[in-house]
Amino acid sequence: MSSQQPGMGESGSQRVVRKVAELRELVGQEIGVGPWVEITQERVNQFADATGDHQYIHVDPERAKQTFFGGTIAHGYLTLSLIPFLSQGRDGVKIDLGGRMTVNYGLNRVRFPAPVRVGKRVRLRTTLLAVEEVGEQAVQITQRQTVEVEGEEKPACVAETLSRIYF
Secondary structure, X not given: OOOOOOOOOOOOOEEEEOOHHHHXXXXXXXXXXXXXXXXXXXXXXXXXXHHOOOOHHHHOHHHHOOOOOOOOEOOHHHHHHOHHHHHOOOEEEEEOXXXXXXXXXXXXXXXXXXXXXXXXXXXXXXXXXXXXXXXXXXXXXXXXXXXXXXXXOOOOEEEEEEEEEEO
């Protein structure tokens, strides 16, 4: 049995999918795993400034040490918002259907099973759940995005994302 990821090319890098029918064949399969990225206090502070969420568990390392987290943690919504960034450079399947644009259409479900402690590394694991035509000019792709924390059993975030590719 091969250790190769479903959808991956011979080299273990990326397979480019250019047709909707070809993409449909991958429904139910893992289509990519991204590289590890460290979550820094600076990134957490920048997110706090951008959103106005300055709760001490995110921005005050000394006070956060007194909590059961043992230090500062990333905002759950920061973790969620990193999904597009974390998907860059992933191995597996690159979806290139020749569309004019791809937009986020929404989320069906989001959960934050475990925190991301500042200084930890995270990566994204993506599974293709559905491919649907939306009228004559768009395709909707549903994916399960799992943000894993290095060395931790539970993921930090599991989100079912909806993207639309417009032709």
